[in-house]
Amino acid sequence: MYERVNERVSVVAIFRDTTPIFEPVKFKWKGRERIVQKVGYVYKYKEGQALVHVVSVTDGESFYELLFDSQKLTWTIGRMAVNDSS
Amino acid sequence: MIPHKQPWMDLPINAAEPLTMHVDMNSCFATMEQQANPLLRGRPVGVAAYNAPYGCVIAPSYEAKAKGVKTGMRVWEARQLCPDIAIIQSNPPLYRDAHMRFKRIFQDYSDRVVPKSIDEAVIDFGGTEQIRKGKSLVDIGYEIKKRVRDEIGDWVRVNVGISTNRFLAKTAAGLHKPDGLDVITKDNLLDIYAGMDLLDITGINTRYQARLMQGGIRTPLEFFNAPIYVLKKEVFKSIVGYYWYVKLRGWEIEDYESPRQTIGHNYTVQVRPATPEQIEKFMMKLCEKTGRRLRRNSYFAEGIQVWASFQDHTFWHVGHRVGTRLYTTSDIFHYAMNYFNERPHYRVITKMGVTVYDLQPLMPEQVSLFDGLHGDKNALSRSLDAVNNRYGDMVVGSALLMDMDNFILDRVAFGSVKDLQELYSDS
Numbered sequence: 062m063y064e065r066v067n068e069r070v071s072v073v074a075i076f077r078d079t080t081p082i083f084e085p086v087k088f089k090w091k092g093r094e095r096i097v098q099k100v101g102y103v104y105k106y107k108e109g110q111a112l113v114h115v116v117s118v119t120d121g122e123s124f125y126e127l128l129f130d131s132q133k134l135t136w137t138i139g140r141m142a143v144n145d146s147s
Numbered sequence: 148m149i150p151h152k153q154p155w156m157d158l159p160i161n162a163a164e165p166l167t168m169h170v171d172m173n174s175c176f177a178t179m180e181q182q183a184n185p186l187l188r189g190r191p192v193g194v195a196a197y198n199a200p201y202g203c204v205i206a207p208s209y210e211a212k213a214k215g216v217k218t219g220m221r222v223w224e225a226r227q228l229c230p231d232i233a234i235i236q237s238n239p240p241l242y243r244d245a246h247m248r249f250k251r252i253f254q255d256y257s258d259r260v261v262p263k264s265i266d267e268a269v270i271d272f273g274g275t276e277q278i279r280k281g282k283s284l285v286d287i288g289y290e291i292k293k294r295v296r297d298e299i300g301d302w303v304r305v306n307v308g309i310s311t312n313r314f315l316a317k318t319a320a321g322l323h324k325p326d327g328l329d330v331i332t333k334d335n336l337l338d339i340y341a342g343m344d345l346l347d348i349t350g351i352n353t354r355y356q357a358r359l360m361q362g363g364i365r366t367p368l369e370f371f372n373a374p375i376y377v378l379k380k381e382v383f384k385s386i387v388g389y390y391w392y393v394k395l396r397g398w399e400i401e402d403y404e405s406p407r408q409t410i411g412h413n414y415t416v417q418v419r420p421a422t423p424e425q426i427e428k429f430m431m432k433l434c435e436k437t438g439r440r441l442r443r444n445s446y447f448a449e450g451i452q453v454w455a456s457f458q459d460h461t462f463w464h465v466g467h468r469v470g471t472r473l474y475t476t477s478d479i480f481h482y483a484m485n486y487f488n489e490r491p492h493y494r495v496i497t498k499m500g501v502t503v504y505d506l507q508p509l510m511p512e513q514v515s516l517f518d519g520l521h522g523d524k525n526a527l528s529r530s531l532d533a534v535n536n537r538y539g540d541m542v543v544g545s546a547l548l549m550d551m552d553n554f555i556l557d558r559v560a561f562g563s564v565k566d567l568q569e570l571y572s573d574s
Contacts, residue, residue, distance in 0.1 A: 104244035
């Protein structure tokens, strides 16, 4: 179902003074710009001392897990899945 | 408090104001996967420990349950029943995050919140400010439901049950899944029992059902009406009969938390047959996980059990008290491997595990004059744990653990409360 990607990605995100504090708006992956249609869930976990924020999003066609490493300030696509339901 | 009154068979239904609330999120792991990935909503989803034919479905979604998929089924069985099921490998950090949000909401209402598992909790409202202000528990229940949707996710639904004890509150929470809110009081208790089967009662499995049937008890109402001596002497043949007698009437009997008795870990072996070298690696990883959990909880153990189940559906185990303190991963591994080598080698292992028992709180120990390194080994273990906590799991560890990232994945105990304590200490 899910495919592990683990590739760096360019992301445009909004940082707000209200909740949700930050939200990716669009990202560019494999040369194509993808607009975030819906954010499913945002959570975080620790990898050693680094705090990784996981933002689960869809662009309407596929699902992506965007990982924001708060220590390195990088965005990565962790896992993705193509919508295979008819 | 249970009124102290004899004989017990006169114990009335608890008529107190219902102040115990049970909240649970059914199909928690599958629901959270659907919350995270909106493309999965409305589709049958099965969360499995491993996405392999012999992996176990640990949480089917409501849509999958409707097609007959049950918790505990193998992935291949689930696919046979429901070919369009999306099998997702479990994602513990997601569920832990949901659990923490879940708990934070409840703690806004009472300081007596007891998590029963990762997806259910009991809230005791006795003496809380909310109640003193005259707010109804039903209103609070609806408010909690709304907050769960707002603060955890719009796909997440919880069942709320309210009654005078934990048992009846849980029963109430199970009446109208997946989004129910029910109250059980002395006035509707017997009607509720009349609409249930024995197996609908929390804690009654097929084994207990058979015992009850043998005692002539065929329905929950008959169970309720059974005299205490029948339950104690004939059906359960132990104090358990008394516990049932009391809790069926809405009196609290479950507010005692037993101390932790074992720590362990297990692994479904995907490589079949696994080579002795692979088995040794798996065992090292299991011992490392067990050891870290033991040390995090500041225990040492005096007994160890290793076990395996085999492809021919047989089971083998051996356990011993070892006469020394088990604390470091290397000590646990030493004994585990020694005992595990006694297994029938000609059988193909499908699952293996290690459990340490006779847990004792770690106190400063008397260091033997002739074994000066023992204390140093313990301190070294704690230092290695600190390094791994800081820089990521298994940054430093036994060479046997190299290239083991894809084996023995992070797991979340969805039935156990004890491991949740580790969750809180990490947050």
